Amino acid sequence: MAGSDTHEREQGSDFLPRFDGNGLVTAVACDADSREVLMVAYMNAEALQRTRDTGLATFWSRSRGALWLKGETSGHFLRVQEIRVDCDQDALVLLVRPEGPACHTGAVSCFYRRLDGEGLHRIAD
Amino acid sequence: MAGSDTHEREQGSDFLPRFDGNGLVTAVACDADSREVLMVAYMNAEALQRTRDTGLATFWSRSRGALWLKGETSGHFLRVQEIRVDCDQDALVLLVRPEGPACHTGAVSCFYRRLDGEGLHRIAD
Numbered sequence: 001m002a003g004s005d006t007h008e009r010e011q012g013s014d015f016l017p018r019f020d021g022n023g024l025v026t027a028v029a030c031d032a033d034s035r036e037v038l039m040v041a042y043m044n045a046e047a048l049q050r051t052r053d054t055g056l057a058t059f060w061s062r063s064r065g066a067l068w069l070k071g072e073t074s075g076h077f078l079r080v081q082e083i084r085v086d087c088d089q090d091a092l093v094l095l096v097r098p099e100g101p102a103c104h105t106g107a108v109s110c111f112y113r114r115l116d117g118e119g120l121h122r123i124a125d
Numbered sequence: 126m127a128g129s130d131t132h133e134r135e136q137g138s139d140f141l142p143r144f145d146g147n148g149l150v151t152a153v154a155c156d157a158d159s160r161e162v163l164m165v166a167y168m169n170a171e172a173l174q175r176t177r178d179t180g181l182a183t184f185w186s187r188s189r190g191a192l193w194l195k196g197e198t199s200g201h202f203l204r205v206q207e208i209r210v211d212c213d214q215d216a217l218v219l220l221v222r223p224e225g226p227a228c229h230t231g232a233v234s235c236f237y238r239r240l241d242g243e244g245l246h247r248i249a250d
Contacts, residue, residue, distance in 0.1 A: 026165050035159065035161055040151050040153060083240040085245055086228075091235075120210055
């Protein structure tokens with residue numbers, strides 16, 4: 001990428017998302033209040049557009065190969081308050097208000113275990 | 126994946142990281158105090174092992190195709206206080222103490238712009 005393109009992408013006000021070879025950007029959903037990371041998922045251009053249009057976090061499911069409105073089955077939607085974009089525009093942070101547990105296991109966050117020594121230990125919610 | 130494997134991966138205490146087709150897991154570095162997301166990067170097995178061995182966040186640079194000790198050039202290391210693992214073990218949260226700006230642009234976080242309407246707006250540090 002030419003230097004001027006990099007400068008514009010990093011410092012400019014144009015939204016120029018950089019989708020990877022699979023057409024995806026990484027999206028990190030964080031609780032708008034606690035700032036805790038709730039989940040990490042991926043968006044293609046359509047998922048991103050739907051998220052912006054509806055205010056409800058919509059991802060691309062890599063395992064199912066399909067658009068995925070988070071909460072469509074569970075009712076646990078993530079209402080997007082703000083979208084932040086990183087320096088090289090290949091990752092997003094979604095500040096959200098969750099309408100229930102963000103994790104399909106029922107945990108508030110998908111990150112409910114910490115790595116310690118060789119094993120995982122559950123963190124109190 | 127068989128159901129029992131899924132159960133063990135989601136509920137068990139064994140660390141069984143799921144590297145993607147490129148041999149990577151997504152790693153989200155968050156400030157251990159403020160909980161703000163500082164950067165999103167990727168780790169292969171070696172980067173993860175080095176991070177665990179040294180306590181300094183080490184990634185795999187997808188653009189350079191090389192291991193990347195964050196701060197090796199700038200001195201702005203990320204000291205890892207805790208590693209959290211998500212339900213299906215393909216993403217990590219690193220709670221870190223940054224020894225300087227996390228972003229190569231000099232910003233505290235790489236996520237220094239919010240998306241608003243069609244454009245990006247800088248957030249005060």
